Amino acid sequence: MFVMKILVVGDVHGKIEKLKKRIPKEDFDFVIGVGDYAGIDEWYPYIKYTFHLKDRKKAKSPKEFFGKKRFKDLTKKDFESGKRVLLFLDGLGKPGLFVFGNGDDEWYDYPFSKGLMKAKKSIKNFLKKIKNIKEMNYKVRTGKGISFLGFGGYLDISANAKGRDKEWQKRVDKRDEKAERKMNSLVKKLIGKSIFILHYPPQGIFDIIRDKKNPFDGGSSGITFFRKSILKKKPFLVLCGHMEEYQGKKKLGKSLVVNPGEGSKGKFAIVDIDEKKGKVKKVKFLK
Template sequence: MKYLALGCSHGKIPKIKTKDFDSILYLGDSAGYQKARTLVNKWLKEVYNHGSSITFEQFVGRRIYSNLQKKEIENARKVIEYINSLNKKVYTLPGNWDYYKDRFHKYKKNYYKKVIIKNLSNVKDLHLKYTENKDHVIIGYGISTNSEIKTPFQYNYYFKRLKRLFIKAKKKKKPVIFITHNQPYNTRFSRIRDKSSPVNGMEGGSNVAKDIIKKFKPLLCIGAHMHEHFGKIKVGKTTCISAGYGMKGDKVLIDAGEKINSIKFIRK
């Protein structure tokens, strides 16, 4: 099977020139645009540099927050509509910008399901779910923006859900592709390398993703989130791919069966 993997478009419709793939792996963060990201960085500087407890909505004001939210959701929908229009099966999951509501993000309205991916015939949400095709089982884990181990209940909840899926997948006797929003913890791809960011140099990876990889050894783990990292590494027996920054045109073509045949990184 041939896959096109990308993520972190942040409201910008990707340019996809090739059609030589069977399915699309969209790794989250269709929402967001440059003005919002600039304001978020200013807010984070206030939080990290001055120890402020102010929320983002309080920082920018309710009117600006509401307008940003509306624009982000509109842009996210356009991105996913375009990907859906390519008439390929799209396996996706929510990123941390995508307005996904669950037990750990109750303050968010669930625009991800209600607006962003709603009624798109080729799009299948794989967050904490699995699917299979003729060659692989694909398991998804979205949302994660940093280490879950800081909140043990959250770590245990996600790890147990994914563990059940991997045990179920083992019965299919097919290689597993693990798609994530974040990168596995304490790897070359999980360290923030962005001098404009107030969290530059900090560790931002997912303990859940790392521990699942170590325990179940999927053929591939493909993530995004860390825009500055674009390439591949090995974590044990698993090839881990960082799909880079979709907003700048990064994407990855993967050809795999029982083994990985080829990986091509496209930066344009």
Template sequence: MKILAISDPHGDYSKIRKIIEKVGDFDLAVIVGDLTNFGPDEKVNELMELFERPVFAIPGNCDQKSILKALDVSKAVNLHEKTEQIGNIRFIGLGGSNPTPFNTPFELSEEEIENALEGMVCSAENTDDCGIIVLLTHAPPHGVRDELPFGHVGSKAIQKFLDRVDLIVCGHIHEAKGTETVGKTVVVNPGEASKGSCALITIEEEVEKPIEVKFVEV
């Protein structure tokens, strides 16, 4: 499966069509938060109309919580606190972020994040036909693709799921674009879509084959 990973468009979709054209063939797009820049929620429809392939999306901390309703009625699959399975790949989603100093609209406590994810990840781990677990979060795990000049700002709750899932696609920290592997978990921050960044992630059906990540700029 080829997955187009996008994060942090922040309401600026001017580069999205060019991203889609440059990436070429892919099976699924995942958009991991900050779809808008504090709203309006209706911009979700403008974004989703750019895609002809299926889209899984979660909100970010700069989206209003009311965006969940807009996602529910859009072309995309709203994956916040939900799971979807395609073949032997289980996708798990959680939007928003751990607390920030800025009191942004969609923040969750670390306890809320852990409680939301534990049940979904545990269920995936114990499902016979689930070979690969992909976690879509806006916030990165603490210590991985989360560093700012004053330190690490990722979620300590998400950090607990490292080495339990095969892939984490996250965003939030614009400066932390890149990929990193912790245990069996590949963590990918595709960069700011508003600036033309994305990642193309290839997952083979055979579980033992490595996940491939290619960064694309337009």
């Protein structure tokens, strides 16, 4: 039997301490990251501010909210937090793949709206030093008879439409169309058995926001075109994160969807797959 043990980690948000203690005790052959490596608690006042704004057009930018100097200091601290996480995962000494999350601002080029977000030069230089785990935002890689599709980064979700105007919705619709076209182009490149590495969950699976303090509580963070692509292509394994309130596995059509849990709390998953058959043998969750 050709069994590969995959370590799956996500939603670390810069808090790597518990994972550092727990992961080295486990046996695995391959590493997959589903995004949101960077993060600092100092951003939360701004996030809370934007969540509760009644008129989104009057929203301050992070730089305006914190002030130029403090914003610069926080941005540097945020970058260092993500750097520590990726260096730890790379330092495990196993091959692997990773996508970015919506919280990994300026770690990647956002392709669905011109000028909305670009990776900093310092970040691009840092990523060149990562040797064992390969970045695969919006990419397909094939090895050992399995095609891996990676689709991370920021996406618009239906829950975020609350209180928005028609102008905003038009921009979102345009971004969604471009994102779906990109997903479709990647799906066409898949050969044989496949694994999807996503940040956001597919619509209908681990997607409902469960947080009474969140104004979007009860809304969906799931991506409709992910769901459509999964049902059409039938990858034998789908890995996703973003929704930290969940950890577990569910079926979507013939595909097994796994959310490894909130990495910042030391949660992760190890998925045993039969490489030859393209089949999941076992999923172990570390809670």
